Amino acid sequence: MIKKLLIVLVFSFSQLESSPLLDFTVQNQPNSITSLDSNQNDPSSQWYVKETGLTESEIQNLTEENFSNYNWKRIKIPGNLFPSKENSKQKRTVILAKWIEMNVDPNIQYSFRLGIINDRDRTYLNGKLIGKTGEWDSPFPQNYDKLRIYPIPTHLILPKKKNLLLIKIQLYFQNSGGIEQDETLLGPSTDIQNRFYKDEFIKLIFLTVYITVGSYFLFLFIRRRKDRENLFFSLFSFSFVLYNFLRNQLKYELGFSFLEMKKLEYLTILLLIPLMYHFLRTLFEDKYVIFAKILDGFQLVIFSFFLISNNIEHFNFVLSNLVQPTWILYVILIFSNLIRNLRKKEKRAIYITIGLTIVLIAAIIDTATNRNYWVFPRIMGYAFLFFNISLAMILANSFVKLNEEFEDLNKNLEKKVEDRTDALNESLNQLQILKEKQDGDYFLTSLLIQPLARIENKISELKIESYTNQKKKFQFRGKNGEIGGDICIVGSIHLESGEYTVFANADAMGKSIQGAGGALVLGVVFQAVLSRAKSSYTKKRPPELWLKDLYVELQSVFASFDGSMLSSVVLGMVGKNGYIYYINAEHPWSILYRDGVASFIETELSMRKLGFPKNNTHFQIKTFSLLDGDVLLVGSDGRDDIGLMNDSENRYINEDETLILRFVERTEGKLIPLVKEIENNGEITDDVSFLRISYQSEIPKNSISEDIRTKFLTIQSDAKRGNHETALSELIPLLTQYSHPNFHSLAGKIYFHQKKWIDALYHLKLAFNENQSKENLLYMIAKSEFQLGKIDDAIIWCERLFLRNKTHKQNTKLFFRLLNHTENFDKKSFYLEFLSHEGNII
Numbered sequence: 112m113i114k115k116l117l118i119v120l121v122f123s124f125s126q127l128e129s130s131p132l133l134d135f136t137v138q139n140q141p142n143s144i145t146s147l148d149s150n151q152n153d154p155s156s157q158w159y160v161k162e163t164g165l166t167e168s169e170i171q172n173l174t175e176e177n178f179s180n181y182n183w184k185r186i187k188i189p190g191n192l193f194p195s196k197e198n199s200k201q202k203r204t205v206i207l208a209k210w211i212e213m214n215v216d217p218n219i220q221y222s223f224r225l226g227i228i229n230d231r232d233r234t235y236l237n238g239k240l241i242g243k244t245g246e247w248d249s250p251f252p253q254n255y256d257k258l259r260i261y262p263i264p265t266h267l268i269l270p271k272k273k274n275l276l277l278i279k280i281q282l283y284f285q286n287s288g289g290i291e292q293d294e295t296l297l298g299p300s301t302d303i304q305n306r307f308y309k310d311e312f313i314k315l316i317f318l319t320v321y322i323t324v325g326s327y328f329l330f331l332f333i334r335r336r337k338d339r340e341n342l343f344f345s346l347f348s349f350s351f352v353l354y355n356f357l358r359n360q361l362k363y364e365l366g367f368s369f370l371e372m373k374k375l376e377y378l379t380i381l382l383l384i385p386l387m388y389h390f391l392r393t394l395f396e397d398k399y400v401i402f403a404k405i406l407d408g409f410q411l412v413i414f415s416f417f418l419i420s421n422n423i424e425h426f427n428f429v430l431s432n433l434v435q436p437t438w439i440l441y442v443i444l445i446f447s448n449l450i451r452n453l454r455k456k457e458k459r460a461i462y463i464t465i466g467l468t469i470v471l472i473a474a475i476i477d478t479a480t481n482r483n484y485w486v487f488p489r490i491m492g493y494a495f496l497f498f499n500i501s502l503a504m505i506l507a508n509s510f511v512k513l514n515e516e517f518e519d520l521n522k523n524l525e526k527k528v529e530d531r532t533d534a535l536n537e538s539l540n541q542l543q544i545l546k547e548k549q550d551g552d553y554f555l556t557s558l559l560i561q562p563l564a565r566i567e568n569k570i571s572e573l574k575i576e577s578y579t580n581q582k583k584k585f586q587f588r589g590k591n592g593e594i595g596g597d598i599c600i601v602g603s604i605h606l607e608s609g610e611y612t613v614f615a616n617a618d619a620m621g622k623s624i625q626g627a628g629g630a631l632v633l634g635v636v637f638q639a640v641l642s643r644a645k646s647s648y649t650k651k652r653p654p655e656l657w658l659k660d661l662y663v664e665l666q667s668v669f670a671s672f673d674g675s676m677l678s679s680v681v682l683g684m685v686g687k688n689g690y691i692y693y694i695n696a697e698h699p700w701s702i703l704y705r706d707g708v709a710s711f712i713e714t715e716l717s718m719r720k721l722g723f724p725k726n727n728t729h730f731q732i733k734t735f736s737l738l739d740g741d742v743l744l745v746g747s748d749g750r751d752d753i754g755l756m757n758d759s760e761n762r763y764i765n766e767d768e769t770l771i772l773r774f775v776e777r778t779e780g781k782l783i784p785l786v787k788e789i790e791n792n793g794e795i796t797d798d799v800s801f802l803r804i805s806y807q808s809e810i811p812k813n814s815i816s817e818d819i820r821t822k823f824l825t826i827q828s829d830a831k832r833g834n835h836e837t838a839l840s841e842l843i844p845l846l847t848q849y850s851h852p853n854f855h856s857l858a859g860k861i862y863f864h865q866k867k868w869i870d871a872l873y874h875l876k877l878a879f880n881e882n883q884s885k886e887n888l889l890y891m892i893a894k895s896e897f898q899l900g901k902i903d904d905a906i907i908w909c910e911r912l913f914l915r916n917k918t919h920k921q922n923t924k925l926f927f928r929l930l931n932h933t934e935n936f937d938k939k940s941f942y943l944e945f946l947s948h949e950g951n952i953i
Contacts, residue, residue, distance in 0.1 A: 135210030144298030159183040161206040171238040192289035222300040226293035230255040230283035343390035554587040563634030596626020597800035604644040617680035618747040669722030689737035704742040704780035737806035742780035749799035852881030
């Protein structure tokens with residue numbers, strides 16, 4: 112134990128004891144470069160270090176005689192002064208000293224090359240400042256990886272005497288500092304500068320080679336996008352070049368901020384190992400395992416942290432203690448991939464393994480150098496050349512193999528052409544057979560759709576035309592046909608409330624046979640519902656309920672396909688009075704042409720396509736009154752999806768939904784001219800279909816004289832003021848002379864407020880039959896039926912208003928109250944779906 116202690120003491124004193132005799136380096140040849148580095152075999156080459164600073168006065172007055180009074184210790188230069196973290200926290204400023212006997216030529220300018228000093232320095236010769244780097248006492252790093260070269264003023268040199276070189280260093284990192292890397296030299300300035308630029312430009316030459324290689328691989332990726340390994344290697348090469356340039360001393364010639372260059376260096380080094388892993392993974396088509404995804408995610412988090420932070424100490428800590436350990440995991444993934452391919456005797460894996468092993472060894476040496484484990488030149492820039500050579504061998508083998516295949520192709524070209532021609536003819540024959548079968552399927556489907564898409568109108572006030580042009584054309588056994596998802600259907604039904612024409616314009620999802628399948632399903636269900644309209648139960652249904660039943664049946668059928676078959680559609684029914692009930696399930700908005708002006712009768716989407724899940728939530732029946740001379744045009748989206756040409760003769764698809772309105776106005780709402788106008792202005796790119804409904808009443812409107820109108824307005828004002836009896840006494844004589852819906856409406860409202868339910872019901876129904884657009888009459892009729900005890904009739908009237916307007920709170924509350932009263936829970940459950948997005952309305 113005592114023996115070991117003595118050995119430790121002897122070693123410690125040999126490193127730290129103060130020297131009574133000054134060691135100094137002698138410059139023997141004035142025209143050559145002299146090394147100032149410490150040398151274990153030459154005691155005179157030692158440097159001295161002092162752990163506390165000296166004042167400017169003390170530096171100026173420092174001589175051989177008083178030098179040993181300042182507690183100097185010998186130190187090895189270059190090297191880290193403080194490799195141990197325990198002693199580093201108090202050391203912020205240190206002094207390095209070196210005695211040199213200089214044998215100089217007065218006609219030659221000399222310089223010191225002091226290596227890479229961490230972090231800022233003030234350099235003195237014989238007490239005089241000859242150079243400095245960095246802002247003293249700055250909280251930010253200055254130039255801790257910059258190599259210092261300071262010219263020596265000739266008048267400060269003491270020829271053939273001991274000259275004191277003193278370097279005052281202010282540290283930045285807690286566990287490193289001093290002249291850490293490179294070499295310390297004394298010599299003629301031209302030789303020192305030439306040696307410096309030669310070393311740095313050699314490194315740049317290698318980087319030029321690497322960036323050329325990276326550009327070549329990027330070009331390969333651009334030409335062949337599926338080979339993503341070329342992209343990853345080009346990115347790796349560019350990152351490698353940028354990182355090594357940021358380690359090159361010539362970067363300081365650019366004048367950029369040191370902090371920004373260091374931040375970019377840390378960001379770049381994060382990319383190198385992950386990009387190398389992804390290059391090899393894609394090269395050998397290896398799986399992107401979850402473990403690698405976690406590693407990449409971690410690197411991305413660190414990359415984001417480096418982007419937002421500017422603290423170099425944090426960068427250095429995170430890189431050394433968190434990031435670099437993960438690189439070991441990347442290396443394991445890389446070599447496991449290589450080993451798997453080596454077992455397959457993959458030649459590319461052999462070349463890459465050799466080159467990558469050399470790069471890995473160089474990376475380990477450079478990392479140890481960066482952590483100041485030893486002083487050694489950086490070799491990664493040179494070792495990477497071996498990796499590029501391995502890739503060059505892989506490319507060369509690929510080109511040789513390709514050339515051999517090309518030569519073989521030339522030798523057997525004629526035979527290969529004949530074989531390929533026979534194979535193509537056989538494929539063409541098979542394709543022709545398949546096409547004939549396909550056209551047969553198209554023809555059969557079109558035959559099935561034709562009888563479903565018929566136009567049947569029994570109302571003389573209405574004139575209905577249809578147009579359908581499917582994009583897919585075919586020919587089967589000399590017969591031309593077309594097939595697609597558009598369909599127009601018009602039929603007639605007779606309800607107790609009158610005769611109605613029912614219409615549908617639909618566009619089923621999909622092209623050709625898929626769309627035709629949707630059109631076929633819609634046509635079959637539609638015609639089936641029309642056929643059932645002759646039953647006594649159906650005839651009693653009001654138009655709102657009948658239209659709701661039609662929609663529910665279509666929706667349930669399309670929903671059964673689980674989203675594989677959808678269809679936009681406008682379903683509607685119109686009576687002799689021109690009053691339309693309709694729903695729009697994500698179909699283009701219907702167009703009204705009135706008095707020479709075309710406009711949309713809708714402004715917003717209210718329902719999704721047939722077959723869309725939970726579509727009942729958005730269900731709403733809309734109403735509209737046609738006037739004499741009005742034209743209603745309902746069309747599919749093919750009317751808008753037309754190909755247009757811009758001023759540069761480039762084709763684009765129209766996105767202006769109002770363009771169709773201008774076409775309608777130009778053609779005055781006529782159907783065939785409208786289609787020709789669309790074709791003349793662009794190329795039709797989809798199925799197109801139109802339904803045109805024009806209305807012209809044969810019954811003259813019931814008009815009243817101006818005197819009667821004035822008198823009615825007076826009566827109406829009395830009623831609004833609450834003078835119901837007075838209003839009724841004046842209104843009843845008018846009703847005996849004129850059966851006008853406004854007169855009946857006012858009378859019904861007065862009786863309703865007076866709770867004379869029978870009289871109110873009589874007049875309200877007369878008024879509603881003449882003007883079915885007034886929704887408030889529906890509620891009052893339902894309330895009157897309820898008060899008279901006609902619960903079933905009241906439910907029907909409530910249901911009609913609910914299908915038109917779910918937000919009418921009074922009606923909705925009454926409707927569900929009546930359903931509860933009659934214990935009709937199935938209907939209540941059905942209609943509750945309609946309210947799922949309306950909030951707590953009941």
